[in-house]
Amino acid sequence: xxxxxxxxxxxxxxxxxxxxxxxxxxxxxxxxxxxxxxxxxxxxxxxxxxxxxxxxxxxxxxxxxxxxxxxxxxxxxxxxxxxxxxxxxxxxxxxxxxxxxxxxxxxxxxxxxxxxxxxxxxxxxxxxxxxxxxxxxxxxxxxxxxxxxxxxxxxxxxxxxxxxxxxxxxxxxxxxxxxxxxxxxxxxxxxxxxxxxxxxxxxxxxxxxxxxxxxxxxxxxxxxxxxxxxxxxxxxxxxxxxxxxxxxxxxxxxxxxxxxxxxxxxxxxxxxxxxxxxxxxxxxxxxxxxxxxxxxxxxxxxxxxxxxxxxxxxxxxxxxxxxxxxxxxxxxxxxxxxxxxxxxxxxxxxxxxxx
Amino acid sequence: xxxxxxxxxxxxxxxxxxxxxxxxxxxxxxxxxxxxxxxxxxxxxxxxxxxxxxxxxxxxxxxxxxxxxxxxxxxxxxxxxxxxxxxxxxxxxxxxxxxxxxxxxxxxxxxxxxxxxxxxxxxxxxxxxxxxxxxxxxxxxxxxxxxxxxxxxxxxxxxxxxxxxxxxxxxxxxxxxxxxxxxxxxxxxxxxxxxxxxxxxxxxxxxxxxxxxxxxxxxxxxxxxxxxxxxxxxxxxxxxxxxxxxxxxxxxx
Numbered sequence: 052x053x054x055x056x057x058x059x060x061x062x063x064x065x066x067x068x069x070x071x072x073x074x075x076x077x078x079x080x081x082x083x084x085x086x087x088x089x090x091x092x093x094x095x096x097x098x099x100x101x102x103x104x105x106x107x108x109x110x111x112x113x114x115x116x117x118x119x120x121x122x123x124x125x126x127x128x129x130x131x132x133x134x135x136x137x138x139x140x141x142x143x144x145x146x147x148x149x150x151x152x153x154x155x156x157x158x159x160x161x162x163x164x165x166x167x168x169x170x171x172x173x174x175x176x177x178x179x180x181x182x183x184x185x186x187x188x189x190x191x192x193x194x195x196x197x198x199x200x201x202x203x204x205x206x207x208x209x210x211x212x213x214x215x216x217x218x219x220x221x222x223x224x225x226x227x228x229x230x231x232x233x234x235x236x237x238x239x240x241x242x243x244x245x246x247x248x249x250x251x252x253x254x255x256x257x258x259x260x261x262x263x264x265x266x267x268x269x270x271x272x273x274x275x276x277x278x279x280x281x282x283x284x285x286x287x288x289x290x291x292x293x294x295x296x297x298x299x300x301x302x303x304x305x306x307x308x309x310x311x312x313x314x315x316x317x318x319x320x321x322x323x324x325x326x327x328x329x330x331x332x333x334x335x336x337x338x339x340x341x342x343x344x345x346x347x348x349x350x351x352x353x354x355x356x357x358x359x360x361x362x363x364x365x366x367x368x369x370x371x372x373x374x375x376x377x378x379x380x381x382x383x384x385x386x387x388x389x390x391x392x393x394x395x396x397x398x399x400x401x402x403x404x405x406x
Numbered sequence: 407x408x409x410x411x412x413x414x415x416x417x418x419x420x421x422x423x424x425x426x427x428x429x430x431x432x433x434x435x436x437x438x439x440x441x442x443x444x445x446x447x448x449x450x451x452x453x454x455x456x457x458x459x460x461x462x463x464x465x466x467x468x469x470x471x472x473x474x475x476x477x478x479x480x481x482x483x484x485x486x487x488x489x490x491x492x493x494x495x496x497x498x499x500x501x502x503x504x505x506x507x508x509x510x511x512x513x514x515x516x517x518x519x520x521x522x523x524x525x526x527x528x529x530x531x532x533x534x535x536x537x538x539x540x541x542x543x544x545x546x547x548x549x550x551x552x553x554x555x556x557x558x559x560x561x562x563x564x565x566x567x568x569x570x571x572x573x574x575x576x577x578x579x580x581x582x583x584x585x586x587x588x589x590x591x592x593x594x595x596x597x598x599x600x601x602x603x604x605x606x607x608x609x610x611x612x613x614x615x616x617x618x619x620x621x622x623x624x625x626x627x628x629x630x631x632x633x634x635x636x637x638x639x640x641x642x643x644x645x646x647x648x649x650x651x652x653x654x655x656x657x658x659x
Contacts, residue, residue, distance in 0.1 A: 069491060095490040099483070100516035107480035107513075111456070111487020114474045119487070137477050242472040242488060244452035244495050252466045253474040 054192040054218040055080035057225045058148055059088065061196030062120050066232030067146070068094035069112035069119040071105040073127060076160045077216035078150035081122040102127045106134030106147070113143040114253040116241035118200050118232075122148035124216070125166050126157060128174075135209055136175030139270070140255025144203035146196065147181070148212040150219035153378035161378025162216035164300060167355035170213050171329040178267050180274050182210040182281065183328040187304040189223035201233040206277055213328060215351070217301045217380050278330035285324045288314060289339050292321030294394050295368075297336070297360050298349040299325050301380060306349050309386035318394055328356070333363035340364035345397045347371040349386055351379070369397065417441035419450040423467045430630025432587045432620025433461055436529060437468050439597045440498075443604055444471065453496040456485045458505040461535040465500055479510025482517035485524045496607055498525040504534045507543040507567050514569070521578030521612040525603045528569060528615065531622035532641065539625030543567045546644055551625070566644055570617050574650045580612035582650040586619035588638035592647070612654070619645055 052060070059081045062070070070085040082098065089096035095112070099105035105121045112119035123131060128149045138145050151166050153159035170183045182202050184195045192214060199210040242251055257263040285303075287310065289295055298306040303324040310322040323339060323346075325332050340346060346368050348357045353376045361370055373389045375381050416422070420441035427434045444450040450471050457465035459478040466473040476484040476499075485499040506514050506528050517524070533551055534540040540553040544566045548557040558566075570584045581603055585596040596618055603614035619641045621633035628636055649657050 069487065071487070097486070097490070100512055103477075103480060104483040104486075104513050104516065107476060107483035108487040108490075110476070110480075111474065111484035111489075112491045113487075114484070115454070115488045115491035117491040119491075133477050134480070137475075141475070242454045242474055243492065244454060245470065245472050246451040250466070250470055251472045254466065256463060256475060 052189065052225055053080055053220055053222050054189045054214060055150065055220070056084050057189045057193040058122070058196050058212065058214070059084035060227060061193040062146065062200070063088045063092060064228045064232060065118065065197040065200035066235070067118045067120045067200060068092065069109070069117040070094070070121065071097040071099045071108040072121050072123065073099050073102050073105050075124045075127040077152060077162070077219050078122050078124045078148065080219070081148065081150070102130035103133065106131040109145050110134055110138055110141070110143060113138065113145045114141070114242050116238050116243065118204070118235065120146040120148065122150065124150050124152045125154045125163070128166060128169065132169070132175035135181065136177050136179060137255055138209040139179035139181065140177060141253050142207040142270070143209070143253065144207050145209045146199045146203055146212065147209060148196070148214065151213065151215040159378040160216065162218070162301060162351065162380055163376070163378050164215060164302065164351040164355070165376065166213065167328065167350070167352060170211050171331065179270060180329050182206070182208060182277060183213050184210065185213050185300045185326060185328050186218060187300050187324070189218070189221060190225050192218060193225050193228065197228050197233070202281060204235045206273055208273065208277070213300065215301050281327060282330045282332045283326035284332035284335055285326060287322040289321040289323050290342055291319070293319040293344045293397055294390065295321045295323050295339055295343045295346045296349060296390060297323045297346055297356070299328060299356055302349050302351055305381060305383050306386050308383045309390055312383065312387050313390050318390070320390055320394070325356070331359045331363070333359065336360065336363035337365060337367070340367040343368050345369040345371060345393060347373065347390065347393050349373045349381065349389065351375045351381070371396070417445045419444040419470050421468050421470050425468055426464060427461065428624045430621055430623040430633055431461070432529060432531060432618065432622070435587055435593065436527065436596070436618055436620065437465065439593070439600055440527070441469060442597065443600045446601070447604055447608065449496050449604065449608070452494070453498065454488050454492065456481045456488070456497070456499040458501045460502045460505055462500055462502065462529070463536070479505050479508070480513055481505060481510060482513040482522070482524070482526065486517055486522050489522055489524050493523070496525070496604060498527060500527045501529070502535065503528070503530045503532065503542040503544040507569050515573070515576070518573045518579050518613050518615065519576045521580070523607055523610055523612050525607050525614045526616070527600070528617040529620045530617055530645065531620045532566070533622055533625045535622050535625060539622070546640060568645060570615070570650045573615055574656060578613060579615060579651055580654045581606045581614040581652060584617040584619065584645060584647050584650070586637050586642050586647045587621060588619070588634050588642065617645070619647065
């Protein structure tokens with residue numbers, strides 16, 4: 052199945068019973084798949100009148116206690132940012148899939164990774180984060196979506212799946228999740244009608260003195276907890292190399308192949324891939340930065356995760372960057388050439404410096 | 407001594423909080439009517455409201471039912487999500503004219519067009535109250551506001567939008583009525599309209615819409631008494647008070 056379909060089926064198997072969305076390429080298979088599956092499993096599918104309506108229908112559905120999802124692609128996600136900020140402020144669990152395309156503006160319909168800043172640094176207004184998961188295969192599109200619903204419910208937070216057009220459109224065999232969906236925790240805060248209890252409010256408006264500060268500290272505490280417990284990354288030969296190749300999503304998949312090819316040639320290269328883009332696995336990267344000589348970041352943008360890599364490395368390693376901001380997906384041999392070039396640069400640096 | 411019988415009091419669904427609304431504002435009155443309707447239909451504990459952005463943003467302080475907030479204008483979308491997940495609950499959205507007819511016009515029309523089984527309460531006082539009385543889509547021609555200081559003129563600002571008439575062109579709405587808080591008669595008619603709208607939803611008949619012409623003395627820059635006259639004489643002239651659709655059937659003038 053395609054990545055978009057695997058993602059949608061993952062949502063269904065995670066217990067998602069409410070989907071609202073609006074067509075935009077390259078994620079159109081998601082709403083089409085959900086339209087069919089939601090009617091089969093007694094859920095709700097709504098083709099909304101806009102992205103704004105779609106995300107706010109999710110807000111209503113989440114407030115009512117449902118596992119709810121929306122999906123879109125870059126320009127559509129920009130429109131959803133208002134609702135995502137409200138979801139975060141109201142502490143509502145929901146899943147938002149962004150199958151990225153080229154930008155800024157209308158950009159192109161080709162795969163890109165230009166929404167890293169938007170996804171990981173807030174995107175909408177206010178001091179907030181969403182958990183951001185970056186799959187790199189069709190299998191992960193499926194698995195990460197199931198995990199996204201679990202994380203959303205566990206921490207009462209919106210979770211973003213940050214994929215791209217290549218992952219959405221490509222076809223691969225998938226092991227579908229079997230068994231019942233992860234059970235949701237009790238949700239006494241949902242709006243069900245105030246029978247035998249005080250009325251529940253879903254709100255982010257806190258105007259009384261000190262109330263908002265208290266609320267924001269509560270959110271930050273939750274973010275610290277998530278950073279402590281949910282940070283994930285994948286690595287290969289990372290602790291025993293000179294040059295560490297850091298990449299995420301589609302780029303990581305190709306870079307992994309390039310690193311394997313480089314090692315087959317005897318080059319001392321390793322691979323590092325954040326699975327959670329937020330929380331960024333900075334601690335591990337900081338450790339690695341002290342062990343390696345250089346870190347090469349490869350992204351399909353002009354250097355966005357690069358900033359988090361620099362921050363984590365803290366000047367401990369040389370940082371190199373290779374970017375593809377035009378909707379082009381780099382090939383393994385292109386990344387291999389970049390690895391070769393930067394390995395040579397590293398060796399020059401080494402020879403210039405006295406031991 | 408004859409036994410005392412209570413014939414009037416604060417509705418159970420209305421909290422005892424002191425409301426923040428200005429003197430003579432229509433919101434407090436509509437809140438009370440809404441609470442009375444919830445009491446009379448015995449639906450307070452299965453009602454979920456969606457409060458708007460604007461003056462009525464604190465509706466949850468006053469109505470003793472579950473309430474969600476919504477971003478400006480997205481109230482019908484939030485209500486849609488709630489209703490689809492909880493079809494057995496009574497969902498109402500409560501909106502002002504900026505929320506409903508400006509930033510949320512798209513959601514307003516499409517929610518009505520889907521025939522969502524919700525009740526929309528539209529408070530039309532022709533201005534944005536909370537932000538300082540600016541021009542709304544419903545501001546009357548020649549009416550002065552901070553953003554049309556010389557008075558609204560149609561050449562560049564268009565005319566006041568008649569929302570009931572607009573929604574009445576759609577196939578799916580079940581009930582549409584416009585009332586006015588312009589005196590005892592208007593208040594009683596408003597309550598009756600709210601009862602009809604909520605009953606329609608309870609009977610799963612579909613979308614019901616009640617527009618209420620309401621006084622805003624602060625930004626009409628009139629006394630509460632003169633504001634009622636303004637609603638009666640000026641607003642009702644441009645926005646005729648009547649039933650537009652009943653039982654899904656368009657009612658002609």
